[in-house]
Amino acid sequence: MTNAIEIVNASKIYQRYGHRRQFATLKSALLSRSLVRDLNPTETFAAVKNVTFNVLKGQTLGVIGRNGSGKSTLLKLVAGIAKPTTGTVKVDGRVSALIELGAGFHPEISGRENVFINGIMLGLTKREITRRFDEIVEFAELEEFIDAPVKNYSSGMYMRLGFAVAIHVDPDVLLVDEVLAVGDEGFTHKCLDKFSEFKRRGKTILLVTHSLGLVEKFCDEALWMDAGRMKVQGDPKRVVGAYVTDVERSEEQQLAAGDAKARDATISVSPDEPSSAVLPDHPIETAEAPADMFRATEGRWGSREIEITAVELLGADGIAGHVFHTGQPFAVRVKLRAPVEMDDFVIGIGLFNAEGVCCYGTNTSLEAFKSVRVLGNGDVTFSIERLDLVEGTYKLDVAVHKLDGYPYDYHRLLYTFRVKSRTKDVGIYRPAHAWSFSPTVQFVKTDDAEPGEPTER
Amino acid sequence: MLRNLATLFRYRGLIQSLVARELKARYRGSVLGFFWSFINPLMLLLIYTFVFAYIMEARAEGTDPYALFLFCGILPWTWFSSSLNESAGVLISGGNLIKKVLFPAEVLPIVTVLANMVHFFFGLPILVIFLIYFQAPLSPIELLWFPVIVAVQLVLTLGFALILSALTVHFRDIRDLLANLLTLWFFATPIIYPWQMAPDFGKWFLNVNPFTHLAISYQEVLFFDGPFGHWRWLLALGIFSVAFFLFAYFIFDRLRDTFAEEV
Numbered sequence: 001m002t003n004a005i006e007i008v009n010a011s012k013i014y015q016r017y018g019h020r021r022q023f024a025t026l027k028s029a030l031l032s033r034s035l036v037r038d039l040n041p042t043e044t045f046a047a048v049k050n051v052t053f054n055v056l057k058g059q060t061l062g063v064i065g066r067n068g069s070g071k072s073t074l075l076k077l078v079a080g081i082a083k084p085t086t087g088t089v090k091v092d093g094r095v096s097a098l099i100e101l102g103a104g105f106h107p108e109i110s111g112r113e114n115v116f117i118n119g120i121m122l123g124l125t126k127r128e129i130t131r132r133f134d135e136i137v138e139f140a141e142l143e144e145f146i147d148a149p150v151k152n153y154s155s156g157m158y159m160r161l162g163f164a165v166a167i168h169v170d171p172d173v174l175l176v177d178e179v180l181a182v183g184d185e186g187f188t189h190k191c192l193d194k195f196s197e198f199k200r201r202g203k204t205i206l207l208v209t210h211s212l213g214l215v216e217k218f219c220d221e222a223l224w225m226d227a228g229r230m231k232v233q234g235d236p237k238r239v240v241g242a243y244v245t246d247v248e249r250s251e252e253q254q255l256a257a258g259d260a261k262a263r264d265a266t267i268s269v270s271p272d273e274p275s276s277a278v279l280p281d282h283p284i285e286t287a288e289a290p291a292d293m294f295r296a297t298e299g300r301w302g303s304r305e306i307e308i309t310a311v312e313l314l315g316a317d318g319i320a321g322h323v324f325h326t327g328q329p330f331a332v333r334v335k336l337r338a339p340v341e342m343d344d345f346v347i348g349i350g351l352f353n354a355e356g357v358c359c360y361g362t363n364t365s366l367e368a369f370k371s372v373r374v375l376g377n378g379d380v381t382f383s384i385e386r387l388d389l390v391e392g393t394y395k396l397d398v399a400v401h402k403l404d405g406y407p408y409d410y411h412r413l414l415y416t417f418r419v420k421s422r423t424k425d426v427g428i429y430r431p432a433h434a435w436s437f438s439p440t441v442q443f444v445k446t447d448d449a450e451p452g453e454p455t456e457r
Numbered sequence: 458m459l460r461n462l463a464t465l466f467r468y469r470g471l472i473q474s475l476v477a478r479e480l481k482a483r484y485r486g487s488v489l490g491f492f493w494s495f496i497n498p499l500m501l502l503l504i505y506t507f508v509f510a511y512i513m514e515a516r517a518e519g520t521d522p523y524a525l526f527l528f529c530g531i532l533p534w535t536w537f538s539s540s541l542n543e544s545a546g547v548l549i550s551g552g553n554l555i556k557k558v559l560f561p562a563e564v565l566p567i568v569t570v571l572a573n574m575v576h577f578f579f580g581l582p583i584l585v586i587f588l589i590y591f592q593a594p595l596s597p598i599e600l601l602w603f604p605v606i607v608a609v610q611l612v613l614t615l616g617f618a619l620i621l622s623a624l625t626v627h628f629r630d631i632r633d634l635l636a637n638l639l640t641l642w643f644f645a646t647p648i649i650y651p652w653q654m655a656p657d658f659g660k661w662f663l664n665v666n667p668f669t670h671l672a673i674s675y676q677e678v679l680f681f682d683g684p685f686g687h688w689r690w691l692l693a694l695g696i697f698s699v700a701f702f703l704f705a706y707f708i709f710d711r712l713r714d715t716f717a718e719e720v
Binding site for chain 2: 078080081083099100104108116120126
């Protein structure tokens, strides 16, 4: 098979703005033969760096990556809208780029006229457009409004028409940049059907998207761009998996940094001078519990006769972290220190979701553990066999107090963790569950989600 | 560059429909619509005639009827000046196309010039009515030169439009500068006064101004009696215009890759 897209060592370097004089003088700009190279850029920014890949004819390549990783620039290079600063980009066949839909529409004239002009811009002849006109209008679902000026269209109508024209150009190579977000569910499905049809007809598609499921389902290959470079290229499942893991790692770092900050704020105030350095909206430390426990924000208080020295969140493998998967084991390990021997103490845990709803709360006393004694350093571990929470961010209360409620050390919402799930179910709690159907009710299992099952990556 | 020029020919369908769109969109929503193409030059003519024939009665010999004399120069000047004015900003306002669609950028200034040429053509019937009304001394052989003059002006205007549109992307100051420059240019061209009225030191200056020769050519063919004596100048200007157009296209082509980043 031959290559439809061939990119060899391509880079795209942009000048940073801020210095207005790009050319020394107009005259030198016109006379020197190398306009772009002679500018001595004070600051440059490589949007795409040394990228090399091929796409075989008839293949679909999904490009994923964070914002600003060079995905769109890459697409522009393939489309020929931007020229690579170094390296080569070769594309075989007619290209249609769905980058900005309806980019060439003129607001004052009707949808009908815009279809023709847009079609011609995209490389169709008048006759070809006439032949496909009804199909385009039907696809855009704009039969009623096609003769109204485009300026009166809603943004959805505008996008649909732009999409319909672009997709009917009948390209050999289709470039798609995150345009499926337009339109409602129904239209999105129609677009996907159209892409599938393209695939069946052996067209090449380059898809830039944040929808990882789409890449897994739809693409033959995936490419992960990171900071302008190619990170991984290959099997979509593998690449998406690697990408997701990486995103989790950076989330993990953010959460860890956030937790550390919250704790630092509490520790900076010493227990001897409670509420003397009260900073509103900051986690503060007081000897007394706030009046309304359920409205309290992050904070720490207590007498410190027993001190919580550290709290660790443990995942399936027993490794401390901040990102966990639904259905996997989860544990909270609380490290304690009691300088003097104590005999009246209760250890409690509270789990809150982002809206502040208490998902679960318990303590040793409620579960009929009667305290005997504690002295020196110690560990308490609270383990959950399956973390059956829906996807989201959660916060943790950890406390040691007397049976009557007198706090030794109360950590209020100081620990944040995130639960990830491939199933986008809703609510707070996911009971372990299963679906069953009688033979007359038929379903096919897609591999999108595994309800009730631990997700594997 | 030559290959690009050749592909430009392939875009004639696009240019054609964009010119049509430009014309349609311009008067969409106005009550008089296309009639504005006739009314605009007519009003301009009335204003200038009123000012120069009744308020400042500084008329030179042989410019009677003055309204007709004026019209022969103003109509093509309007085409020229609005083309330049509009093309200076055309790449910036069409930035969406350049940035998001694979689109030959030179189409935009070309469309601007052609759309204004169509306006110029719409003004011609009014000119014809004036010519008949004033019984202008027309000769069929002289009139054969008319399309030649139009062609030379077209090539010259295209050259200016290409160069201005490309440079304005990098030097936005041009847009502001240009408006003033065009006013000066208008008065430095024998449109409201005949060539003979210019002082001797000014004649050298007028000769360097390419539009002088277009204006004189229009006036000689349409207004003045006698043979068209300015044809040598016109042909020379024609050659210059082609060279200038190629130069302008060369500049445009050099700057082409920077447009997507700068607009």
